Amino acid sequence: MKKIYLFITVVLFCFSLNINANEKNDFKEVHVSVNGLVCDFCAQSIAKLFKKEKAVHDIDVDLKMGMVTIHIKSDAIMDDIKITELITQSGYSVEGIHRVQ
Amino acid sequence: MRFIFYIIIFITLFNSVSHARPISYAGGWTTMFMNDDNRNKMHVHFSPTHKMSIGLNIEYFHDEELFFNSIQVNNLLKRWNKKKSQANLYLKSGFGIAYTDKNKFDGKSQAAGFTGISFDWENRSYFVKYENRYFEAEKIYNSFSQSATFGVAPYEGSYGDLHTWLMIKVENKPEKEDNLTVTPLVRLFKNVHLFELGLNDRGKFLFNYVKRY
Numbered sequence: 001m002k003k004i005y006l007f008i009t010v011v012l013f014c015f016s017l018n019i020n021a022n023e024k025n026d027f028k029e030v031h032v033s034v035n036g037l038v039c040d041f042c043a044q045s046i047a048k049l050f051k052k053e054k055a056v057h058d059i060d061v062d063l064k065m066g067m068v069t070i071h072i073k074s075d076a077i078m079d080d081i082k083i084t085e086l087i088t089q090s091g092y093s094v095e096g097i098h099r100v101q
Numbered sequence: 102m103r104f105i106f107y108i109i110i111f112i113t114l115f116n117s118v119s120h121a122r123p124i125s126y127a128g129g130w131t132t133m134f135m136n137d138d139n140r141n142k143m144h145v146h147f148s149p150t151h152k153m154s155i156g157l158n159i160e161y162f163h164d165e166e167l168f169f170n171s172i173q174v175n176n177l178l179k180r181w182n183k184k185k186s187q188a189n190l191y192l193k194s195g196f197g198i199a200y201t202d203k204n205k206f207d208g209k210s211q212a213a214g215f216t217g218i219s220f221d222w223e224n225r226s227y228f229v230k231y232e233n234r235y236f237e238a239e240k241i242y243n244s245f246s247q248s249a250t251f252g253v254a255p256y257e258g259s260y261g262d263l264h265t266w267l268m269i270k271v272e273n274k275p276e277k278e279d280n281l282t283v284t285p286l287v288r289l290f291k292n293v294h295l296f297e298l299g300l301n302d303r304g305k306f307l308f309n310y311v312k313r314y
Binding site: 035036038039040041042043044045046048049060061062063064066082086089090091092093095 | 122124126127128129150151180181182183184185186223224225257258259260261262264284290291292293295305311
């Protein structure tokens with residue numbers, strides 16, 4: 001009986017590791033270098049606009065580096081034109097876009 | 102009068118629709134509540150684009166015992182987005198109805214309006230702002246005012262942190278006998294909430310609150 005419990009525990013543990021691994025692979029990262037990104041209160045607008053997009057899982061803002069990191073769902077697409085449009089609508093300008101492979 | 106004041110506070114704090122800036126992101130709502138020695142003001146606005154906002158403006162001028170309700174339009178004339186800084190030039194204008202209870206004008210209403218420019222520049226450590234405004238309610242009250250604000254951030258917070266600014270605001274109203282007011286203030290903001298608390302050289306408080314939706 002103990003062996004069965006041990007076996008089930010090991011299987012469940014491996015399964016959960018697999019789920020976590022899949023979750024990490026579920027998103028694509030896009031780094032956007034943004035000009036004018038100096039104020040936290042104003043930068044909230046970037047989060048508001050990007051989180052309205054179905055393709056976006058989450059975003060991170062680095063005020064020190066002037067960088068916005070967009071986590072895009074693996075099965076979704078967001079092209080550079082759309083990213084530039086959303087950054088512009090937030091009141092900022094895009095300096096460069098880098099996609100993490 | 103007190104009842105209306107409480108309504109303004111209530112709407113500001115619990116308004117379900119909505120930066121210190123007069124324009125938000127495209128599609129964004131903002132509620133601003135400003136309260137100082139001279140006036141109480143509530144401004145709720147919607148930004149159809151990142152270059153323009155339109156909204157409702159309600160003001161009460163203490164000395165003149167004057168209410169002013171207007172539609173306010175803010176335009177971003179120019180923005181300078183740099184790697185480590187941002188600067189903005191705005192035109193703010195409003196048109197509506199002024200109403201006063203004061204002495205000889207008891208119960209008088211009249212069309213009124215204002216216009217002015219605002220310029221600000223900031224990086225993560227320093228903030229500078231200048232703005233002016235000309236207000237006219239022809240037979241009741243006309244005024245020109247201007248102010249300059251300088252701010253320093255004691256630390257550079259990360260995104261989502263509580264941010265703190267120590268500021269000093271100098272206001273000039275040429276028409277008044279005592280025409281210069283100096284207000285040291287603290288600005289705090291976190292996420293979509295911004296608070297300012299100050300005490301001017303006459304011992305009067307300043308309290309501003311802004312929320313973005």
